[in-house]
Structures are given as structure tokens and as C-alpha cells.
Amino acid sequence: MQNVATDENWKTSFSQLAPGLVLFARQWARSAADAEDIVQEAFVRFWKKQHDVSNRGLLYATVRSIALDFLRRDSRRAKRESAAMSDVDQGVEPAFEIEDDSQRALVAALDLLPVEQREVLTLKIWNELTFAEIASALGISQNTAASRYRYALAALKKNLPAS
């Protein structure tokens, strides 16, 4: 039987994907530490089964599933879940490295997006998934994924202050 822990391929794959995975998990996690716990659990379970990251849709679906499960495990989080789905991560810890005011405004506009649009945007922009992979990860059609992406961009443009 293959020893998944000694297979060095996972380190390369994980190092490349980790920032995007943590960002994706941050949508449901209150803190970066929680998001990292989610990513850790998801990646371990995924890698044990798959041994490579070619099926990225499944990897992100696993992160999403464990993130939602993580929320439900804590009763306080569970009470907030419905609110969190529409108003997630107003947290103190920033999810991005902000360099100037325009980026700060952009992040603020991102926070206003509905979670279903933001998760598509996160997968597309910062994880570079195709719409097919996004559809697989979220359990939606490719058309829906593409529509949500366009709606997200339109909403962002509308919410950004005119420069």
C-alpha cells in the first residue's frame, strides 16, 4: 500500500494551492486559523483518496463540505450559519494583503457580495478554476457558475467608488 505521508508530491501540490484553498475556506471560517484547520482536514482526506490534485473540483468540494461541517459542529457557529451564509466573514483578520486604498475599497466591495457569487469569484480569480471545475466543486451547472461570476463582477463594479 502506498504511504501517502512519504509521497513528496503532495508538498508541491499543497504549497501551490494552499493560499487559494485557505482563502476559499475563509468564506465560512471566522478566522484564518479555522480556515487552515478546514484546509488541513480537507486536503488530508482528499489526498489519501486521490493521490494527486488533477480533480480540483473534488478538492474544493471537499473543502466546502468540511467547512460547512465545521460550522455545524459548533453550536454557536450553527446559530450564526444562516446569517453567515449571507454575511460571512466580517472578521477582523484580513483575507488579503492590502497595499493601497483602492485595494481596500475592492476588498470592502467583495465583502458585500452574496456568498454564492463570492465563492465563484474566489474559485475563478484566486484559484484559477475553470467554470467546469467550479460547477463540479459547487454542484451547479457551468452556466450558473458563469452567470454568478458575471453578476459578481457587475455587483463589484457597481459597489466600487468611481475613481
Next chain:
Amino acid sequence: MNDFSELENQLRKLRPVQPSSDLVNRVECALTEETSSPTAGVLPRERKFHFNWLSLGLGVAAAAALLMFAFLRFQQPIKKTSTIASASPGPAISTNNQLVPSGLTQVVYHTRDEGLQFPGNSSQPMRRVRSHTRETLQWRNPKTGASLRISYPRDEVSLTPISGQ
């Protein structure tokens, strides 16, 4: 023409915060642990806490439901004074000794959440829960007071699909 291209470029310039430096080490440790113990959890403390309450609740609910079921089920045979002979033919249980069913209990004394699984080639993760149960069947002869009890363990595994939403 995509009129969002400028916005997309702005978004791509935003860099996600880098994960902590020990995340890779934690994943490596977890992979090692998971290799040696396939059911080990990555978040053991929280899982254990909920696991205890879940076990207790499931156990009590299952026992109560089965006791009610047994009570209802065995009421009728008692009225008809049917014997156990047909179900358990043995020399000690003759037709003169009218043993009647008097109880059935099923106690779930241990459940264990074995985490998410991907059965077969399924892309749908499923939660695997193992339950250890002890069932006890009882018969009693109302005339002589003799009773017969059979108890045996059961091990049951259930897979529950995990919904994304």
C-alpha cells in the same frame, strides 16, 4: 468584448494572505497519523465533544424506540398465550412450559464518527458512522417463573451522504 477585464486585473492583483508556515508540517503530521490510524480525526477535540453527546442521544433514543416497539409487538402474543416452541425448539422448552416473549431491548452503547469517506469512485463524500449495539431478547413462563434470555452484540455501519448546502 469583456468590459470587466480591467476589474478582473485589479482583482488578480489582490494577493491572498499566505497561510501560516507550519500548515505544511501540520498536514504532513496529519497524513502520517491518518496513515497509521485511518479513523483519526484532524480536529479531535471538537469532534470528541460532540461525539459524546451524539452517542448518548442516539443511545437513549434508540433504546426508548425499541422498548416501545417491543412492548407493542409482544402485547398480542401474550394475550394469545402462544408458546416459544416453534421459534426455539429445545427439550427444555416443551409444550407444557409456555414461555412467552416478555421483552426486547436494544442498547446502542457506542457510536463512532469515522469521518468522511468516498465510497467507490463516488465524488460525493459520505459520513461513516459505526454503531455498537447489544440486543437482548427475553421469554418468561408466567406459571413457573422460568425465564430465558438471549443477548448478542451487533456492529452496524451507516453511510450518510453529505450535502454541499
